[in-house]
Amino acid sequence: MLGLGKKDLTFLLIVLLLTLAAPILLNPFAEGSAMAQFNAGYPDLMQRIAIFAIFAVGFNILFGLTGYLSFGHAAFIGIGSYAMVWMLKLLTMNILPGLILATLMGGAFALLIGFVSLRRSGIYFSILTLAFAQMSFNMAYSVLTPITGGENGLGPALGDPRVLDAAAANGTIPEVNLFGLSMRATYELDLAGRVFQFNAGYYVCGLLSVFMFYLALRLFRSPFGMMLRAIKCNQHRLNYTGLHSRPYMLSAFVISGMYAGLAGGLMAAMDPLAGADRMQWQASGEVVLMVILGGVGTMLGPVLGAGFIKYCENIFSKINDHVLHEWFSIFPKWLENLLVTIVHPFVGQGWHLTLGVLFMLVVIFLPGGLIEGGQRIGRLIRRKPDAKGKAAATTPAE
Amino acid sequence: MDALILQTLNGLDKGSAYALIALGLTLIFGTLGVVNFAHGTLFMIGAFCAVTLQRLLSLSQVTIDPTKKDFLGNALKVKTPYIEAWFGKDAGAAIVNWSVPLSILLAIPVMLVVGFVMERGLIKHFYKRPHADQILVTFGLAIVLQEVIKYYFGANPIPTAAPTDFAGSIDFGVWMGFPPNDIIYPYWRMVYFLFSVVVIGAVFAFLQFTTFGMVVRAGMADRETVGLLGINIDRRFTIMFGIAAVVAGTAGAMYTPINSPAFTMGMNFLVLSFVVVVVGGMGSLPGAVLSGFLLGILESYASMNWIKDVIPGIDQIIIYVIAIIVLLTRPRGLMGRKGVMED
Numbered sequence: 239m240l241g242l243g244k245k246d247l248t249f250l251l252i253v254l255l256l257t258l259a260a261p262i263l264l265n266p267f268a269e270g271s272a273m274a275q276f277n278a279g280y281p282d283l284m285q286r287i288a289i290f291a292i293f294a295v296g297f298n299i300l301f302g303l304t305g306y307l308s309f310g311h312a313a314f315i316g317i318g319s320y321a322m323v324w325m326l327k328l329l330t331m332n333i334l335p336g337l338i339l340a341t342l343m344g345g346a347f348a349l350l351i352g353f354v355s356l357r358r359s360g361i362y363f364s365i366l367t368l369a370f371a372q373m374s375f376n377m378a379y380s381v382l383t384p385i386t387g388g389e390n391g392l393g394p395a396l397g398d399p400r401v402l403d404a405a406a407a408n409g410t411i412p413e414v415n416l417f418g419l420s421m422r423a424t425y426e427l428d429l430a431g432r433v434f435q436f437n438a439g440y441y442v443c444g445l446l447s448v449f450m451f452y453l454a455l456r457l458f459r460s461p462f463g464m465m466l467r468a469i470k471c472n473q474h475r476l477n478y479t480g481l482h483s484r485p486y487m488l489s490a491f492v493i494s495g496m497y498a499g500l501a502g503g504l505m506a507a508m509d510p511l512a513g514a515d516r517m518q519w520q521a522s523g524e525v526v527l528m529v530i531l532g533g534v535g536t537m538l539g540p541v542l543g544a545g546f547i548k549y550c551e552n553i554f555s556k557i558n559d560h561v562l563h564e565w566f567s568i569f570p571k572w573l574e575n576l577l578v579t580i581v582h583p584f585v586g587q588g589w590h591l592t593l594g595v596l597f598m599l600v601v602i603f604l605p606g607g608l609i610e611g612g613q614r615i616g617r618l619i620r621r622k623p624d625a626k627g628k629a630a631a632t633t634p635a636e
Numbered sequence: 637m638d639a640l641i642l643q644t645l646n647g648l649d650k651g652s653a654y655a656l657i658a659l660g661l662t663l664i665f666g667t668l669g670v671v672n673f674a675h676g677t678l679f680m681i682g683a684f685c686a687v688t689l690q691r692l693l694s695l696s697q698v699t700i701d702p703t704k705k706d707f708l709g710n711a712l713k714v715k716t717p718y719i720e721a722w723f724g725k726d727a728g729a730a731i732v733n734w735s736v737p738l739s740i741l742l743a744i745p746v747m748l749v750v751g752f753v754m755e756r757g758l759i760k761h762f763y764k765r766p767h768a769d770q771i772l773v774t775f776g777l778a779i780v781l782q783e784v785i786k787y788y789f790g791a792n793p794i795p796t797a798a799p800t801d802f803a804g805s806i807d808f809g810v811w812m813g814f815p816p817n818d819i820i821y822p823y824w825r826m827v828y829f830l831f832s833v834v835v836i837g838a839v840f841a842f843l844q845f846t847t848f849g850m851v852v853r854a855g856m857a858d859r860e861t862v863g864l865l866g867i868n869i870d871r872r873f874t875i876m877f878g879i880a881a882v883v884a885g886t887a888g889a890m891y892t893p894i895n896s897p898a899f900t901m902g903m904n905f906l907v908l909s910f911v912v913v914v915v916g917g918m919g920s921l922p923g924a925v926l927s928g929f930l931l932g933i934l935e936s937y938a939s940m941n942w943i944k945d946v947i948p949g950i951d952q953i954i955i956y957v958i959a960i961i962v963l964l965t966r967p968r969g970l971m972g973r974k975g976v977m978e979d
């Protein structure tokens with residue numbers, strides 16, 4: 239069904255179910271309990287995880303399959319955001335045209351940048367994409383201010399034409415919606431001391447990300463995906479067989495640019511304000527971190543990485559000294575203070591330090607990311623009884 | 637004409653910084669074959685050496701001076717830097733005043749240690765890994781170092797003054813026959829340019845005229861053969877990594893009066909320095925220096941008003957535009973060698 243094998247189909251269904259149930263699953267701790275701060279089931283965070291999952295999955299199509307490391311993908315996020323906000327301003331507060339335009343614009347710019355950058359490979363490619371992204375960032379910040387809003391960012395305003403929408407009578411900016419369903423609409427369910435929030439915006443992001451995940455899955459299993467893997471494996475040999483690999487590379491680049499454009503459009507749809515800092519190289523670095531952390535070239539890796547980083551970013555930044563003291567209060571006073579002093583630089587403001595350390599550890603010891611880590615642990619568990627049997631067998635021989 | 641000279645001069649100091657960082661990057665790449673994304677951070681650590689030294693030197697002891705009263709009528713507390721107490725008032729004040737140039741003395745050992753630890757502890761294990769892995773692990777290291785500095789020094793730029801002897805500006809135009817006040821150039825930028833010329837000259841002389849440098853150059857050309865001749869090339873390359881770190885660190889320390897050091901400065905310079913290295917040609921030392929100065933000066937030209945009127949915003953993007961043009965027309969960069977990074 240859906241052009242997938244049985245295994246992939248189950249996999250996709252599980253992902254779909256997890257996405258649908260996320261508001262419940264991510265809210266395991268009761269309201270007001272000490273652990274409540276570890277809940278992730280609020281719309282803002284879930285939306286961000288879903289959006290960055292789209293971005294990372296798209297980036298993985300380029301980096302994971304072809305091995306070309308782009309350091310400029312944030313540019314497409316920014317372009318998608320601007321496209322979205324302009325649609326909200328000019329056409330309608332319905333997000334659909336904006337999303338379509340954001341995706342197309344992401345693809346168009348990717349075509350332009352990819353056409354130039356893909357003439358080179360390796361580090362030259364990374365630098366070229368970085369140069370293009372920084373160029374877009376600098377231009378959005380300075381010359382293009384009439385289009386991008388410059389430092390203030392771009393957002394819908396009262397005086398915008400919005401030709402498809404009826405004029406708002408009460409003089410407020412209408413809410414961002416999808417065919418009348420407001421993105422802010424949230425149904426709250428109070429159950430067993432927990433407040434589950436089912437947010438329309440999250441479900442739009444989540445379902446779209448599942449759909450994009452499905453497309454990526456198809457792409458991974460297709461002959462086209464095979465060709466991209468061949469490029470990563472040995473581009474020279476591929477060229478010797480008389481095959482022109484650049485069109486394949488360019489298509490991969492454009493596809494990942496469209497993913498990024500869509501992610502940028504969604505970002506602007508959930509929070510209708512687009513700023514140039516989304517295009518900075520730090521943002522490009524972030525998506526690289528996500529993909530590496532999760533597992534390059536795997537299906538689920540980028541999603542895991544995006545979820546992990548966004549979750550930790552939110553949670554770690556919230557922990558302060560007070561919380562730490564509470565945690566370590568079971569130890570003697572001197573040990574408590576010592577532990578707090580040690581942990582303090584890594585939480586709150588210092589979350590990036592944790593991220594950097596984690597990232598280095600993953601690159602050094604676990605080049606396959608979280609997915610490989612999981613596989614290793616799985617193998618370890620499965621081998622245990624086996625190893626015992628072996629040990630028993632060899633003991634008499636000694 | 638005078639505007640052109642002024643912009644050339646303005647471009648020189650930024651160009652010097654680009655050239656120094658790019659030189660270090662190229663040294664590391666040429667010897668170890670490692671793409672070091674943490675090199676900008678070394679520049680930043682050097683800058684914070686200057687901040688540290690200035691803070692150390694201005695550590696003060698508090699004494700109570702009973703002869704004077706503060707506005708509440710209590711005995712006045714007087715702060716005297718220890719350094720003034722030890723070396724006498726004038727000499728002490730002079731040392732505090734000269735803390736930025738003196739910080740080179742601090743930066744050299746610190747950077748050597750940082751460089752050695754980095755190379756032996758981390759980068760050694762990445763010789764054989766793909767370039768993407770090298771980029772990623774050094775990128776992670778850059779984040780970590782940056783955050784550590786931010787933790788200890790805060791996120792705000794810390795103004796660090798040059799010695800008062802260099803505080804003013806030089807009326808450069810008068811020397812060349814222009815009317816006074818036409819071309820004015822701050823003394824310290826002049827010092828920085830001269831400093832970078834000396835450092836670059838020293839590095840080249842070291843590579844060209846010493847036996848050690850000769851071995852290193854041989855190793856850059858063919859590492860395996862040099863190793864087979866019984867020379868411990870790895871140790872020499874590690875030393876070169878230390879030297880590259882020192883070049884970046886001292887460049888950062890001397891740059892502090894021009895641009896107040898903040899924890900982000902390393903990464904900001906790194907992105908541009910990489911562009912510089914690639915434009916100059918990966919692995920070519922003269923190329924790195926040449927393109928560093930070239931891009932610095934061109935960036936400064938592009939910020940002239942009449943050029944900005946013709947092409948708005950060109951000052952923001954000129955470096956990237958040049959990089960794109962160069963890479964597409966001369967794929968190896970301006971002076972790149974054949975066979976470097978061409979996989």
